[in-house]
Amino acid sequence: MRHDVILPKQGMYEGDVELIEWLVPDRSPVEQGAPLYLLGTDKVEVEVESPSAGWVVRIEADGFSGAIGSVVGYVVTDESELA
Amino acid sequence: MNDDELFSALVSMTRIRMFEERVRREFAKGDMPGFVHTYSGAEAVAVGVIGALEPDDLITSTHRGHGHCLAKEVPLDGIVAELYGRETGLCRGRGGSMHIADFRNGMLGANAIVGGGISIAVGGALAAQVIGDGRVAVAFFGDGASNEGVFHESLNLAAIWRLPVVFVCENNGWAESTPFSYASSVDSVAVRGAAYGVPSRSVDGADVEAVRSAALEAVGRARRGDGPSLLECRIHRREGHFVGDPEAYRDRDVVDAAQESDPLVVAQSLLEERGLSVAGRLEAEAAVWTRDLDAAYDGARAAAWPDPAQVERDVYAG
Numbered sequence: 001m002r003h004d005v006i007l008p009k010q011g012m013y014e015g016d017v018e019l020i021e022w023l024v025p026d027r028s029p030v031e032q033g034a035p036l037y038l039l040g041t042d043k044v045e046v047e048v049e050s051p052s053a054g055w056v057v058r059i060e061a062d063g064f065s066g067a068i069g070s071v072v073g074y075v076v077t078d079e080s081e082l083a
Numbered sequence: 084m085n086d087d088e089l090f091s092a093l094v095s096m097t098r099i100r101m102f103e104e105r106v107r108r109e110f111a112k113g114d115m116p117g118f119v120h121t122y123s124g125a126e127a128v129a130v131g132v133i134g135a136l137e138p139d140d141l142i143t144s145t146h147r148g149h150g151h152c153l154a155k156e157v158p159l160d161g162i163v164a165e166l167y168g169r170e171t172g173l174c175r176g177r178g179g180s181m182h183i184a185d186f187r188n189g190m191l192g193a194n195a196i197v198g199g200g201i202s203i204a205v206g207g208a209l210a211a212q213v214i215g216d217g218r219v220a221v222a223f224f225g226d227g228a229s230n231e232g233v234f235h236e237s238l239n240l241a242a243i244w245r246l247p248v249v250f251v252c253e254n255n256g257w258a259e260s261t262p263f264s265y266a267s268s269v270d271s272v273a274v275r276g277a278a279y280g281v282p283s284r285s286v287d288g289a290d291v292e293a294v295r296s297a298a299l300e301a302v303g304r305a306r307r308g309d310g311p312s313l314l315e316c317r318i319h320r321r322e323g324h325f326v327g328d329p330e331a332y333r334d335r336d337v338v339d340a341a342q343e344s345d346p347l348v349v350a351q352s353l354l355e356e357r358g359l360s361v362a363g364r365l366e367a368e369a370a371v372w373t374r375d376l377d378a379a380y381d382g383a384r385a386a387a388w389p390d391p392a393q394v395e396r397d398v399y400a401g
Binding site: 006008009010011012013014044045046051067068069 | 108110111112113114115117118325326327328329331
């Protein structure tokens with residue numbers, strides 16, 4: 001199964017947000033709730049947690065900016081889905 | 084609480100926790116306007132206290148009010164539609180998370196103003212006393228609100244008029260980012276009741292049995308015409324002040340400690356100590372609730388927005 005990793009809404013801020021830096025290597029195993037990447041808004045930086053246990057695949061690179069809800073990667077729950 | 088009552092409380096608390104976890108996930112997607120505060124960690128207070136009330140009793144809530152709504156049996160579909168600002172919401176989409184009200188179920192309103200609901204509950208209790216209908220009002224509020232003038236005025240007024248109201252402080256130790264230990268002159272909100280001659284107790288707010296027992300005593304006092312009570316429920320705030328709060332002001336070990344005193348785990352352990360196996364039944368209840376949540380979210384997202392031409396509807400002027 002595939003879970004999207006998005007740029008989440010934080011508090012009331014509704015402008016573009018930034019994927020500052022991935023905290024885990026591409027295609028590496030992660031636990032549910034583990035920090036995946038550092039998110040920046042105009043005010044704060046927060047760690048975004050993994051939506052699921054599995055293997056993380058990056059779509060966007062460090063420094064990507066986009067609208068809230070943008071998909072920046074995904075987590076697959078079965079290693080075979082990495083292919 | 085007997086076995087059935089305790090299991091029923093555990094189911095209610097589980098529904099609130101699942102509701103809030105779903106809110107966190109859905110809020111991240113960006114299509115829920117405004118911002119939200121979750122009730123996670125406080126479930127035993129809403130369920131313990133509201134379970135001591137009759138259906139037509141009154142409550143006032145806070146900015147963190149989803150748990151109060153669900154425990155008061157406010158309709159789920161109307162709550163979720165209100166979070167999304169839709170015409171089908173309980174306030175026709177005008178209110179959002181922090182202003183949910185449902186008078187038909189005795190829910191006089193969430194309130195974005197800290198302490199704002201306390202005096203409204205006193206008004207509800209005054210109405211009940213004047214009408215003589217036997218209803219009781221409960222004001223939920225946080226530790227931060229106990230430092231507001233309205234808390235002190237409300238206790239005094241309720242005491243001199245012997246109003247049927249119960250003041251329930253959900254003391255989670257944090258007024259947004261300010262620790263209770265810094266902001267309060269006393270180490271327990273319950274101490275403050277003595278200044279107004281209001282019987283006061285402090286209980287472990289993670290223990291739904293302790294909360295229910297103290298609430299029954301206070302509600303009984305109000306119902307008999309013996310005046311107000313103050314109940315402080317000590318709880319932990321499991322998450323940030325709002326969804327997305329980076330919590331730079333809290334040490335990680337404080338956040339971790341909050342996870343150790345989970346009202347859901349406490350209740351489930353109590354049932355298991357009595358020799359009851361509840362995991363299977365709880366899982367079945369959770370599956371039903373997940374379907375209810377799915378339907379509520381689908382319905383809310385598909386519902387109409389309020390008509391801009393109706394902007395003056397429900398607005399009082401003059």
